[in-house]
Amino acid sequence: MALIRAFETRVAELYRDGEIPGFVHTSLGQEAVAAGVGAALEDGDYVATTHRGHGHCLARGMEVEGMMAELFARGAGICHGKGGSMHVADPSRGVLGANAIVGASLPLAVGAGLSSKQLRQGRVAVAFFGEGAVNQGAFHEAVNLAAIWSLPVLLVCENNIYAEFSDSRTLTRVPAVVERCAAYGVAAAAVDGNDAAAVHRLAAEAAERCRGGDGPFLIEAETYRWHGHYEGDSQPYKPDEEAAGWRARDPLEVAAARLLEAGAASAEELEALREEAAARVEAAIERARTLPAPDPEEAYADVFGS
Amino acid sequence: MALIRAFETRVAELYRDGEIPGFVHTSLGQEAVAAGVGAALEDGDYVATTHRGHGHCLARGMEVEGMMAELFARGAGICHGKGGSMHVADPSRGVLGANAIVGASLPLAVGAGLSSKQLRQGRVAVAFFGEGAVNQGAFHEAVNLAAIWSLPVLLVCENNIYAEFSDSRTLTRVPAVVERCAAYGVAAAAVDGNDAAAVHRLAAEAAERCRGGDGPFLIEAETYRWHGHYEGDSQPYKPDEEAAGWRARDPLEVAAARLLEAGAASAEELEALREEAAARVEAAIERARTLPAPDPEEAYADVFGS
Amino acid sequence: MSSAAEAPAAVAERRYIDALNEGMATALEEDERVVVIGIDVGAGGGIFRVTKGLYERFGPERVIDAPISEMGYVGAAVGAAMTGLRPIVEIMFMDFVGVCLDPILNQAAKLRYMTAGALEIPVVFRMQTGAGKAAGAQHSQSLEAWFAHVPGLKVVLPATVADARDLMLAAVRDPNPVVFIENRRLYGSKGPLPPPDAEPLPLGKARIARGGEQVTVLTWGQMLRTCLAAAEEGAASLEVIDLRSLAPLDLETVLASVRRTGRLLIVHEAVQDFGAGAELAARVGEELFDELRTPVRRLGTPAVPMPFSPDLERGLLPNSKAVAAAAEALVAEG
Amino acid sequence: MSSAAEAPAAVAERRYIDALNEGMATALEEDERVVVIGIDVGAGGGIFRVTKGLYERFGPERVIDAPISEMGYVGAAVGAAMTGLRPIVEIMFMDFVGVCLDPILNQAAKLRYMTAGALEIPVVFRMQTGAGKAAGAQHSQSLEAWFAHVPGLKVVLPATVADARDLMLAAVRDPNPVVFIENRRLYGSKGPLPPPDAEPLPLGKARIARGGEQVTVLTWGQMLRTCLAAAEEGAASLEVIDLRSLAPLDLETVLASVRRTGRLLIVHEAVQDFGAGAELAARVGEELFDELRTPVRRLGTPAVPMPFSPDLERGLLPNSKAVAAAAEALVAEG
Numbered sequence A, B: 001m002a003l004i005r006a007f008e009t010r011v012a013e014l015y016r017d018g019e020i021p022g023f024v025h026t027s028l029g030q031e032a033v034a035a036g037v038g039a040a041l042e043d044g045d046y047v048a049t050t051h052r053g054h055g056h057c058l059a060r061g062m063e064v065e066g067m068m069a070e071l072f073a074r075g076a077g078i079c080h081g082k083g084g085s086m087h088v089a090d091p092s093r094g095v096l097g098a099n100a101i102v103g104a105s106l107p108l109a110v111g112a113g114l115s116s117k118q119l120r121q122g123r124v125a126v127a128f129f130g131e132g133a134v135n136q137g138a139f140h141e142a143v144n145l146a147a148i149w150s151l152p153v154l155l156v157c158e159n160n161i162y163a164e165f166s167d168s169r170t171l172t173r174v175p176a177v178v179e180r181c182a183a184y185g186v187a188a189a190a191v192d193g194n195d196a197a198a199v200h201r202l203a204a205e206a207a208e209r210c211r212g213g214d215g216p217f218l219i220e221a222e223t224y225r226w227h228g229h230y231e232g233d234s235q236p237y238k239p240d241e242e243a244a245g246w247r248a249r250d251p252l253e254v255a256a257a258r259l260l261e262a263g264a265a266s267a268e269e270l271e272a273l274r275e276e277a278a279a280r281v282e283a284a285i286e287r288a289r290t291l292p293a294p295d296p297e298e299a300y301a302d303v304f305g306s
Numbered sequence C, D: 001m002s003s004a005a006e007a008p009a010a011v012a013e014r015r016y017i018d019a020l021n022e023g024m025a026t027a028l029e030e031d032e033r034v035v036v037i038g039i040d041v042g043a044g045g046g047i048f049r050v051t052k053g054l055y056e057r058f059g060p061e062r063v064i065d066a067p068i069s070e071m072g073y074v075g076a077a078v079g080a081a082m083t084g085l086r087p088i089v090e091i092m093f094m095d096f097v098g099v100c101l102d103p104i105l106n107q108a109a110k111l112r113y114m115t116a117g118a119l120e121i122p123v124v125f126r127m128q129t130g131a132g133k134a135a136g137a138q139h140s141q142s143l144e145a146w147f148a149h150v151p152g153l154k155v156v157l158p159a160t161v162a163d164a165r166d167l168m169l170a171a172v173r174d175p176n177p178v179v180f181i182e183n184r185r186l187y188g189s190k191g192p193l194p195p196p197d198a199e200p201l202p203l204g205k206a207r208i209a210r211g212g213e214q215v216t217v218l219t220w221g222q223m224l225r226t227c228l229a230a231a232e233e234g235a236a237s238l239e240v241i242d243l244r245s246l247a248p249l250d251l252e253t254v255l256a257s258v259r260r261t262g263r264l265l266i267v268h269e270a271v272q273d274f275g276a277g278a279e280l281a282a283r284v285g286e287e288l289f290d291e292l293r294t295p296v297r298r299l300g301t302p303a304v305p306m307p308f309s310p311d312l313e314r315g316l317l318p319n320s321k322a323v324a325a326a327a328e329a330l331v332a333e334g
């Protein structure tokens, strides 16, 4: 979580300063979902995610250096500068990629679940998506498929209330995503998405269910997007109080408080963790700054395999 | 109903005999749904339907002659021979057409509902669709839109158990379409789709709700497709008993029995009705047979309006 | 000639995006049946602010926010167009047609024809495109050739500020489905916006954007600026045609120009292979077989998905230097 | 030359549809990772019986029935291809890409590139097309040009019985997404099906289906038969090329033929305007500017939605008489 926070905080600044091109959507405020789910998974498990996917990637162990270099559009980026923020991926870690089409992560994860089941890989396939994606046909079709084929697919909806500039509660009569799962006969549970431990507990249980052959499970993680939809969005559409209330429930603070209370870590240890994360991110930035742009020939590579 | 029965029966024969080209999907066994809903509507109400739409068209008063000529691909057909069985339409009667894309009727009806509401037309927009279409993304998106925009849209699902060669109960964990409506906050009710009077009662109530501004309503009419998916399909996938059981609940017989019991009609009157229907259809066939193919120039007309 | 053109003092400089907005506002104003539908087009004013202020001015019933349900709301726009409304429906990025093609391809384009004219479907599909912003392969595609290949659709690509407004108005007033393609890179561009003409601009008229003698350069959308720059920078004398729409196709204007110059270079941002330029090359090659001095050449994006890296992207997109060089090569050739 | 061709006695006559079936069966047999997914492809044996018997032979885990959820199951096929399976996924009619384009356009075509080759996506999108059966405007479209315009997709169109099997196998073995276009009117057609070659047929090799001297006729899919018939019936000597695939594009074979004949006629079932023929016309026009004796001509369907009426439909589709006439006109021209 500390790493995601550090990464996203700096990415937002770098984008503002023009060091990172393209579109950037940060997951600040939502770190507990990525961390909780990420930690509940095993090596080889698949993850398909969204335009807001940095956190999910980091939580699955993707390298900070490679990701940062990618966001900087460097040739040494994890996608050789051809993917960018909306498309960071690392199949060697099961991460099938961020994806810039809302809802697209769902069918892809269903397919990964199909491979897992069919080829007896024993892997769980996770689809991250926002509550806005729930209104897409792809959601509907994918959830039903996962159900009837009884696939090890873990559906993780990050309900951060907003889809771009819109309050998602105004765009459906049934804002609770868990309630929409009955239509598919898919088990689902909501969880405090700012409480990493709670997310982790639920995700671990759900992943075990999936691995055990019980078919898909949906987690609705209730959380909040601190920043705008994209970096640069000034969010006039958010009530100040609402934003402040959620900021007060900072997932990092929630986790810290719990650890301190349980005596599992000292304030100094936590501080050290944050500093270490910040240092890793800073080092990745320094490195990325010095790296060259991709070789022009890179533009023509990897269209087809042979 | 008698008219639909007569029409579909003859169409099936004509198709078998090669007099009607293309694909034909008949609604034999499902006549009560078309008749019940059709009678519950008012002039000007919109209807968008499916590949299996003849009955819905007839129930909205579309002319037998024009429809039959269309199926025969004649220039005097209601669509000048350019639509055919899967695309018969008559906007002057509110019938926006049969449609060969599964699920397409739903968004179109939502749009018609939007026009009705926006332009204060006071019309109900009906989407007919099969239970197979419920697994399409278009269903999901359209029902949600009708709900949040609170449109006068009447969703009529003809659940005839099969989608092509597949038992739809194997393609979702929640075969009862009414149960899937909770996901959208849309009121819904199931009805015996072989009982025209019951369908009519429910549809009239639902249409009134829609007209009153209460937003969409979904009717799930449980019925059965007597013939194959298309004419020519020998239906090896259907259990004999199941088919026989449904045949025994012939919607025309159900209605006849009720009328006789209530003393609302005599056996002779009913017989006369059937004969009249058969005669109308026969006359339309005779006429269609003599009509010429469309003028070759017709192929180039109506691509654009000016 | 419009009277505005005769009184240039009155012509204001405006941004392309404002002209689009003005076009929609005028359409909403002049016809109650016009509605705007899309994701965040309402209260949010549009993700690129193209619809800014329309919600406040015309209210939530006319400027309608939709959930992320393109298949649903684009299909609904088509259904609404059949039944009395005249929707302008936004597909935020052209790439997203991947999730909502059916209502355009199989419904809007065909239902008038299939009903022998009984259904009229006056709908405008606004879509935004435009590589060159490091938006990645899923947000940078130019697919105008696809729509031009579908009978029943008009395909319009305004390249100037005045056209942004005037073609928008023409599209809304047209009784047919119009695919209206905006280029993101043009949004901030400025140009003269004369007062609206009484005579509306008809769809399907190309425009000689710049006269020249040696090479006809045929283009549309964002690439118009590139070609005009090439005309300034390069050694050859270029006649630059802004095609404005692919359907209807104003082949006459193109043929007349190429008859004079004897050379044709087609420039577009879309992938060159199987792009719209191919049709124009084929048509001109056929019609002017004996009059062409040199082969028709095309300059589009090479056949790769658009990479994220701005450097790679810049390297792929046609630029003014490449256009000028290609034109000069043609002159050298014959 | 395959040994089968040397021993013609052993060559059986089979139907195109059986060859497709055999291709899939062999693919399922030789590689456990191959699965078939689609609506009614399993127990039902396919709406056109193309997958008949595969379900019984390979079981429900390998031959998978899907609900009417194309976006979902086509997307799932793409996800499965990224993670170890090699799906053959059926889109029953090509027209239905309107509801499931995104996984093809934005996922399969691009994700290898966007991940710099880290993702491999071996998926075959089977789609059936074919006008001429009075199936109406929503069930008769040929949209191959669309897919050829998308970098990252291979586009294959088998026209013969042998190719139906061999290109299917090549497509399944290919590590890339392949759009595999079958023509419904060919399903019942018969032809020789030699025993499979040890050397698999590579994708992207055109074939001279018939040698000739005066006009090169370039075609693919169902129109091959039409063009071969025209070669028999007409007065001109036609060299008929079966292009077999649009991507990769075997331009060499085309150019070599046109260099000899000096004349090119392109014939396809798709709408002519902005169709795939335009690209070929543009390419040949450019490459052989000085060698062409006559303009490159195209013969496709006029720009109208396909009408239901068999008479109208017949009037629109290119037929052998029209092909022969067009070829003769070219010879007369120069």
Ligand SMILES: Cc1ncc(C[n+]2csc(CCOP(=O)(O)OP(=O)(O)O)c2C)c(N)n1
Binding pocket: A051, A052, A100, A101, A102, A103, A129, A130, A131, A132, A133, A134, A158, A160, A162, A163, A164, A225, A229, C039, C068, C070, C092, C096, C099
């Ligand atoms: C098919 C499609 N439609 C629209 C968009 C534009 N878009 C990008 S993100 C987004 C909002 C997504 O909201 P949600 O799913 O709640 O995710 P969040 O941004 O809140 O994480 C939209 C509309 C898109 N990328 N793809």
Ligand SMILES: Cc1ncc(C[n+]2csc(CCOP(=O)(O)OP(=O)(O)O)c2C)c(N)n1
Binding pocket: B050, B051, B052, B100, B101, B102, B103, B129, B130, B131, B132, B133, B134, B158, B160, B162, B163, B164, B225, B229, D039, D068, D070, D092, D096, D099
């Ligand atoms: C998008 C799309 N996918 C598939 C088809 C092929 N198809 C035509 S009808 C049909 C079955 C429809 O089943 P259902 O909705 O239950 O309607 P019914 O035929 O039972 O009336 C299918 C799969 C189609 N026409 N459109």
Ligand SMILES: [Mg+2]
Binding pocket: A130, A131, A132, A158, A159, A160, A161, A162, A163, A164
């Ligand atoms: Mg959200």
Ligand SMILES: [Mg+2]
Binding pocket: B130, B131, B132, B158, B159, B160, B161, B162, B163, B164
């Ligand atoms: Mg059914």
